[in-house]
Amino acid sequence: MTHTRRVRIELTIKFIIYLILCAGSIIFLLPFLWMVSTSLKPASQVMVYPPKWIPHPLMWINYVKGWTTLPFTLYLENTCIITFSVIAGTLFTASLAAYSFSRLRWPGRDIVFVITLATLMLPSQVTMIPVFLMFRDVGWLDTFKPLTVGAWLGGGAVNIFLIRQFMMTIPVELEEAARLDGCSTLGIYWRIVMPQLKTCLAVVAIFTFLATWNDFMGPLIYLTTPDKYTLALGLQFFQGHYGVTMHYLMAVSLIVMAPCLLLFFLAQKLFVTGIALVGIKG
Amino acid sequence: MNGNSIFKSRMARREALEGLLFAGPLLLGLLIFTLFPVLDSLYISFTKYNIFTPPEFIGLQNYRNLVNDSLFWQSLRITTIYSVISVPLQLVAGFAVALLMNQKVRGITIFRTIYYLPSVVSGVAVSLLWVWIFNPDYGLANVMLRAAYLPTQKWLTDPRTALGSFIFMSLWGIGGGMIIYLAGLQGVPQHLYESASMDGANIYQKFRHVTLPMMTPVIFYNLVMGIIGSFQVFTQAFVMTSGGPANATLFYVLYLFRQAFNYFRMGYASAMAWVLFAIILALTLLVLKSSSAWVYYEGERKR
16 A cells, blocks of 8 residues: 555656656757757747748758858868867877876975866966967967867866876786887887776767867967968857847857757767866865 | 896986977976966966957956956856856756666666767857847747747846846756766666665665765766856857946956957956956865765765
């Protein structure tokens, strides 16, 4: 008697939870659906109340027209160059530093590690102006270098920390054996340690991709010639462009978002482990 | 014996050299992009500098001017309000959703995907989407309000609701925090719940005396990150409102950016950056200090 009652109560609670989660899901998805819907509308149906959620006819041409209003293909190229360079630099130099912190002994190592972590507390706005002036003095304004060079010099404290934490969990026996076989430190790092870091490096690469792809302030400060714009900068410029309306704006915005969404669907597991790793270890 | 120790010290020296080499890019980066700029920034904050003529030392004048700058206070006020409301709101909402999802409901992976999806996208594209959603005449927000027979809002175009719109929009991004909570919840040892059950604890008591205490480190992490992030809002404000209407969304970093790159008042902007640093540092230390009272300790407390 009491048992069946308890089961019934439990089922009711589960049903309510399910209902709340479903309602929430719709609310969370609605902005995306709204975006897709707008991007496929003929101009005459954009500013209409009540809105037509499924436009007729479906204007796939909006994507082409929006994309070609400005040289977005060029912006895509620029964004890819910057993003690729930043990811490569981050993976390489952050893992080198992490290896040094977790495996090699050198004077001042622990102090440097603490300083590295302390930079997390420093808002980038503090260093923004002197760094800008420095790049101006070496004549690098309006080039991609200010946006990429930092990644080749350490790759960010979070990434170093994450890779180091991951390295700590790898047993050192394999490395010691390689050392006895006469393998150099660089060889051990590259051939023994790096292959074991695959998951961790993939996580770092994904989050570096998202941050760089969507970065706005960096390009805004450093890139002035329209030919050098990134997608983020191009989109912002597009917004104020004469005659651009919502359906084009949404179409191009969706294209810009697409790689991030695609990456998420392809590597969902990595996202979840990665976030958990950062969240719990940080 | 002697030869061995010489060999050992040579090995140690070699290792130290290699260690420095491996950390070399980082060391260089710290020097060029952190240590030097921090000192330089502090110096610039004591000067009048328009980047075209050499900096002129003016002592504390920039900081004194800040005190009398009503826009500075406005930006600080706006950012603080945003932080005070949006951070706890995101904390609670993210935690609540994670709790619901942790109840062994079916399709948890699908829910997790949906709630996290907005956190994958950010920047200009998302800001443009929300400008359109908040459109007072044809935007999704007012479409929903009309459908529910509620009064429509002017959202970003009214100084009274503009900041609230930003807070509302920030709730779309609770997925990031939610996933961290979810990972934390799944890491709570099952035997704690079992022994609580044996002691006759009900659902609320289990939550209050097992889940909550075990989650305090995660809550702490999300709180600190949330505070730091909320004081650095820039892109949304720049793209969606450029600080308007009537400076109602003049976020701190937006105003700082304007001083630096529109008016070229580098000294003044640097002073603002240092004030921002001081605020973030003070808040973080405050949370850190308070943490001894509520992180972990909660689990020790009886009753």
